[in-house]
Amino acid sequence: MESPTPGTVIAERYRLTQPLGSGSSAVVWEAHDSSLDRPVAVKLLHGGAATHPAGREQLRREALALARLSHPRVTTVFDYVEWPQPDGSFQPVLVTELLTGLNLEERLAQGPLMENDARVACQQLATALEAAHKAGIIHRDLKPGNVMLLSDGVKLLDFGIAQASSDTDATTGVVIGTPSCMAPEQLTGRGALPASDVYALGCVLYWCIAGHAPFQGVTVDQVVRGHLHLPPPPLPAYGLPPQILGLYRQCMAKNPADRPTAATVAGVLELRSAAATVGAPASGAAPAGERPPANRTMVMQAYDPPPPTYKAEQEQQLPYMARRMRIPSQSDESDGYPAQPVFDAPAPRRYSWLVLVMVALLVAVIAAAGTAIFMSGRDAEKKATSSPPPGITGSPAPNTPASLPTTPPSVPGTTAVSPPAAGGPPTADPSADPIGYLEGMRRQIDGFIAQGPDTIEPNTGRDLQNSLADVEQSVQAGQPDFKGHKLRDVQNKVDDLLSRIGDDEDQKKIGHTAAHTLSDELQQVGDAIDSHG
Structure with a gap:
């Protein structure tokens, strides 16, 4: 198979200029489109993926997925061609818009984002997921490495392992994705749902604010155990309102039926103040180091499912304010997928007239009793504070309030509290x-x-x-x-x-x-x- 080099022309139209980056199965080139006189990005397979039918099918599916989407937060696909090779085979080629910015994973290697920037970035990603889910597409590999920071916001990249909502994984017992951001149902081989992308978005939100993935470990197995068995770590955010802290916990729910939809996440994260953008930092920033294995997209065996204690563990870990603003979970299913929870106003309570009468009588009794207690207390206070009768003098009894010290004795090394x-x-x-x-x-x-x-x-x-x-x-x-x-x-x-x-x-x-x-x-x-x- 022909190895591309700078100057190579593909389909008599796209002249390769320079490589922009590569992964385990593909390399992205900057190229010039001679037909429309514009710069483009060209994605080519390399290594074993270039000769394997599964690798070619993966790139073709990415082209089909992007072609079905038209959203400002999703990379725009321009063309898909099959480049003939001298040996009679062909090389699939995906042509997309050329993005100028910084990869989010590279940016987070330098430190976390400001909380407001993290909220803006994840709100924009949520709108991209909302559009994908409406088009029947599940991304399956949302992570910082697949997000580009631009001057006007973010864009979601790499739909290479995306699948239609009606598709199932091709190989039983094998899962594909990035362990650092994979939902429990993906890791255990139960397949991906739109809610799986929402779980990954919760991981990205934590990553943006903390500067690292929510579950970490030396090995991939340690990271996976965190997703399957541990409650999500608290979001280290001090300037975010309680409803967003609670939303993060709901996105990270072990049970996909307990997670909100991407549309709900976008609505909660939407800024009501002046518009803000998340741009790339100034040039000269240090490049990101070698990525841990759990941060890379990989194919691996499915893990044993976790014990069915999701809801009890989550309820125990939710802070009080998050429980007060909890999104109600829904267990019914629609179109083969668990129905997603939404923010609904509580149903109005209705009481019978008998209950209202009983409550009114109870309030009246309590008020009368309180008045009696208050008046008796006032009489006792007058007796305790009035002057003694003529001919009676002396100091207060040892146990009366007047003889008690106003402050307790202090103990060295402690603070006395009255x-x-x-x-x-x-x-x-x-x-x-x-x-x-x-x-x-x-x-x-x-x-x-x-x-x-x-x-x-x-x-x-x-x-x-x-x-x-x-x-x-x-x-x-x-x-x-x-x-x-x-x-x-x-x-x-x-x-x-x-x-x-x-x-x-x-x-x-x-x-x-x-x-x-x-x-x-x-x-x-x-x-x-x-x-x-």
């Missing part, structure tokens, strides 16, 4: 006085504890108060201007405390109303701190 008095909701402004607001929350917890274990268990309440005191210290250390690690320290502690409140609620250590009240107030603190950052 027990807050019981009270209602915090009245301070979390933006102007976050410390005062947090102190009000601690007092509010005392009020919850007084209502009994159905509202909150005493030990749980004290633990939450200690955690709030820890947040106060971090806020005080970061004032007046929250920047850098001080801002991240406060954000991390707020997120951890939100997750703990959710776990306590799941374990029945805190009631639903108290948990949601504290979570909403704590979220206001986090938003206020973010606004100062």
Whole structure:
């Protein structure tokens, strides 16, 4: 088979100029189209793929897949020709637009993207996947190495192993793809679905923000075990809203039926502010090093399926705020594929008139009891604070509140925290006085504890108060201007405390109303701190 060199003319039209890059089975050349006088990219097979029928079929299928798509975030195919060879065989040739930019994998080898840039890039990739899925095409190999960063955004490349939604893998027990971004159903030989591309997009989102793949290992087997058995690692993002953090976890769900559609992902990631683009960095950047095996497209044997505990593991790992904004999963199927979850408004609740009457009576009884308790407390307070009768003098009894120390004795190496008095909701402004607001929350917890274990268990309440005191210290250390690690320290502690409140609620250590009240107030603190950052 003829080996192409600079100056080689293909199909009496495409003159090869210089090679741009090569993979295990193909090489991409820059070429000049003499018919239309424009630069193009020419993809040719090389090595064993050039003489193997399967390699030729793969390039032909890529041409067919790209020809069915017309989207600004997908590489445009110009031509497909079969170049005759002196031995009577032919060489398939794919001609596409010539892209000038930087490969995303090469860019991430230099460090992670800014969170906003990562969101823009993945939103654009989601729109490309949406178009492919509507055309009945599954990419099957979405990864940073198949994404090009351009001056106006990103483009999805290499549909070489793409397949139609109605196709099945040709060889039983063999899978093809890139282990670092492969969904569990692909790795176990159950075939690819549109949801498999969404899983890969979740991997790419993590990769863009963390600078590395979500599951890493020295061997491919270690990476695969992570995809099959481990919960997805937390997204190291401090400036993204909770719904995007929750969306990432849903994209990484082990069960494809629990993942959102590409259209849903695009909608959630879409920027509502001024348009932004993800461009290549300045020239002179260091080239990427040798890729680990798990980051390369490969053909391998299918792995044993994981134990069927996807949903329980995912529920256990989801943070509280992500659970509150969870996309409802759907188990019914359509056209042979699991129906994809969507963001729907909760159905309105309907109550009978009898229930409403009972609730009204209960509220009236509680209000009357609360008033009685309050008045009796006021009478007791007056008696405790009034002057003693004439002729009676002396100091307060040892166990009365007046004789108790106002602060507990300090222990070397620890910080003494005054027990807050019981009270209602915090009245301070979390933006102007976050410390005062947090102190009000601690007092509010005392009020919850007084209502009994159905509202909150005493030990749980004290633990939450200690955690709030820890947040106060971090806020005080970061004032007046929250920047850098001080801002991240406060954000991390707020997120951890939100997750703990959710776990306590799941374990029945805190009631639903108290948990949601504290979570909403704590979220206001986090938003206020973010606004100062």
